[in-house]
Amino acid sequence: MKETPLIPAGVKRCSKWQFSIWMAAVTAVLLWGVYAMFLIWYKGLNQTNMNDAYGFALWIWADLAVIALGGGAFFSGFLTYIIGKNELKNIINYAVIIGFICYSSALLILAIDIGQPLRGWFIFWHANVHSMLTEVAFCLSCYFAVLTIEFIPLILENPKLDKKPFLHHLSHNMHGIMAIFAATGVFLSFFHQGSLGGVAGVLFGRPFAYREHIFIWPFTFFLFTWSAAAFGPCFTILVTKVTELITRKKLVKDSVYQLLAKISGWMILTYIIAKTIDTLYWAFVTAPSKGFTLMDFYASSTYNIGILFAEIVLCGFVPGLILITKRGRENSFLLMTAVILAVIGVSLNRWVMVLQVMAVPLFSFNDWYAYMPSWQEVATTVLPVAYGLIVISLAHRYLPVFPQEKELNPID
């Protein structure tokens, strides 16, 4: 009997030795991160440079950033299965894989950050129902389950697995009810993204983050949810473009990129207008009422007013305006510039909301709080990147991720 190949039919992949060298290099980076992770679990959080001023540090930034960047999965799922943008079915598989990597990374980072992972289940069993972070933990875990369910049918489409009748039917039946899972994913994402924003808004001891009245609810909630839905698809486009560059193949038609980029552009623009209104009210009403001026929050050499300009204008309005114009989207240089700026923009926003919040002095006799992550913190933050590269490499090699790949790259 002829053996079924592991690689999907009709597509070309690099040789086994090329793939092995690549995987060995990425695995070496992964092992560095795993070593640091076990060091932290064995010796404790004294391996980090977190301190009384920095209870939230590099890990929480990485957590919030990957959750925002992984927002492409829920929003693309919403557009594909709920709104009915069928064109996006050609990129939804990859969006789901990227989302899966992002959310599993977020959970991994949290497992390291809690210090005592063996007590991680306490957050479910002994839930504090007055904490927004409890809701985040619930929704994050449930949404990761949803992403796993969305990823499984794709794994089952591997030629070897697809030969088994039960697995073949399971893949088909899971696809059949995917709209239910996608809708559940949107519901869960809405709440955990929103609550992550809400946490910053109620920090009344941190005037850089604190908001009042409608600028807590619904603003802080919607700004985080909206930004994840707006910038997440840009990360999906960026990763797909980088994959095309590395594999030297066109994997998705331009029309798909155009549609996703256009929707993302309008989402970014509406988000950044709302963010500007929020910032203006905070700068000219909320902060002065607590005895601060705007420049008090930007008086450091690290955190100067340039960071606000970069977040709002350079990485907000600029990519938004590029992506809403047909000429901007169709120019590949401008498209790439816009998606890179957008990805930097949302990561910068999460950095500001986590680390600048901690850095700003609380009293006139305080100096700016300094923090430099330890190598263990850096290694465990790089760990998810290496892990993501491994998952993407395996998925691209062995699974039919891109429905248009055969058509765009015919084999003679």
Add this chain to the structure above:
Amino acid sequence: MFPFCFEWAWDMGHIVFMGGLWYALSIIGAGLTFAIIKSIFDSTGGGHDNHDHGHH
């Protein structure tokens, strides 16, 4: 998480929080159970295998 946990109280916080969690878990569980049972039924010859492979 459960009414038999010592800190459980029948207040609005627990009902909304835990209700939301169990609601989401029920949908995920029911969907997954349906797909598995239907696949067992289909693969043992109870269903029709006439669907195409155009699902993505």
